Amino acid sequence: TLLLNQVFNFHGGWSSWFGWSHCSATCIAKSDGDVIVPSRVRHRSCSNPTPSDSTSPPGNSCPGDALQVQHCSELPNCAEDGSWGAWAPFRPCSVSCGAGLQLSERTCDSPAPRYGGKVCEGPSTQTSASLTVDGFWSGWSSWGECSGSCIPPGRAIRRTRQRSCSNPAPSSNPPGQNCQGDSHQTESCDHLPFCPVNGSWGSWSPFSSCPVTCGLGLQVSARRCDKRLSYTSCNMGDRCGLMEPLLASRGTAGQQLLEVAASSSHFCVTVNGRWEAWTPWSLCDPPCGENSVRSRKRLCKPDYTGYKSVYRLEDKDTANRIKSVVQLKIQSGAKILTSQ
Numbered sequence: 001t002l003l004l005n006q007v008f009n010f011h012g013g014w015s016s017w018f019g020w021s022h023c024s025a026t027c028i029a030k031s032d033g034d035v036i037v038p039s040r041v042r043h044r045s046c047s048n049p050t051p052s053d054s055t056s057p058p059g060n061s062c063p064g065d066a067l068q069v070q071h072c073s074e075l076p077n078c079a080e081d082g083s084w085g086a087w088a089p090f091r092p093c094s095v096s097c098g099a100g101l102q103l104s105e106r107t108c109d110s111p112a113p114r115y116g117g118k119v120c121e122g123p124s125t126q127t128s129a130s131l132t133v134d135g136f137w138s139g140w141s142s143w144g145e146c147s148g149s150c151i152p153p154g155r156a157i158r159r160t161r162q163r164s165c166s167n168p169a170p171s172s173n174p175p176g177q178n179c180q181g182d183s184h185q186t187e188s189c190d191h192l193p194f195c196p197v198n199g200s201w202g203s204w205s206p207f208s209s210c211p212v213t214c215g216l217g218l219q220v221s222a223r224r225c226d227k228r229l230s231y232t233s234c235n236m237g238d239r240c241g242l243m244e245p246l247l248a249s250r251g252t253a254g255q256q257l258l259e260v261a262a263s264s265s266h267f268c269v270t271v272n273g274r275w276e277a278w279t280p281w282s283l284c285d286p287p288c289g290e291n292s293v294r295s296r297k298r299l300c301k302p303d304y305t306g307y308k309s310v311y312r313l314e315d316k317d318t319a320n321r322i323k324s325v326v327q328l329k330i331q332s333g334a335k336i337l338t339s340q
Helices: 316-331
Strands: 029-031 034-036 039-043 067-071 098-105 125-132 158-162 184-188 197-201 215-220 225-231 246-251 255-262 265-275 294-298 300-303 335-339
Antiparallel strands (some): 029 034, 039 067, 098 125, 158 184, 197 225, 215 265, 246 255, 265 300, 294 335
16 A cells, blocks of 8 residues: 655735834924924734745745835924024114113024924023223323434434323223324433544645745645544544654755655755765776776765754754754765766
8 A cells, every 4th residue: 555645835925914003203303404204114924824934845935025114294293492593783872972771682583483382482682781981091101211322413312102092991892982192202312412423634735835935944734623434432532643744855956855744734944955075986896897887976965054044943852853854865865976
């Protein structure tokens, strides 16, 4: 006897839908401009029948979704409470001087209350006592230091002092008037001494003509200490220094003229020269040959014959110095003759 067991597979089938759940909220809300609508859901199970899973092949699952979602669009909008906006600037003061009143307002519009929301709490206006205050100067500060320690020629030395508009300062809201006048003062430091100025010699003037035609005379040249060099910090500017005496000579064939310039005076002396006797001839140099040469010399001494002084010099030292210079210059101009 043969016994056969035959097994059939079967596919799943949906049960009926369960009831809808409650909505996820009681009203439709808004957040950052987005509308948030509550939803509700219902579900069903693949159990009518449940698909076979022990057969070969197994049964198929139920086609479709096991969950449904539905918007609760029938709900009312959520109530939106109001919120205050920013305070407006204070209005102008109610008076132009003295104590007054300023008013500022705000509006419940950020956002405004909707759908039964609460209105803003608190006052919609605020006031401020206004007092217009004009500025007034403080006292002057002490004078500052002078810009120099002495007054140089052609330039002023000054010092300053200042004050501030802070006694009291003008009000800013409402605005008060600023102080009238200057906040700084400047004055010259006339109490300082003048700066010393060093002197410098000007140019020499031309010498005057010699008052005599022979003998000792006097020529004069002048200069002034009237040129400015620089400003110094000394108590007194340096005076011009004295020039060293200048000596110059000029001569002619028959006479020697000596000029002596000392300080700003010019002595003029005219002395004729007189030749002395020739010296003996020297030895030939070299001692032999065509180019052998020997020489002798003579001196031109001053000739005081008939000399008469036009001016009497009380200072003997000065007279002797002039005479010695004349002799020195005449002797230094000695002639030398050569002969072959």
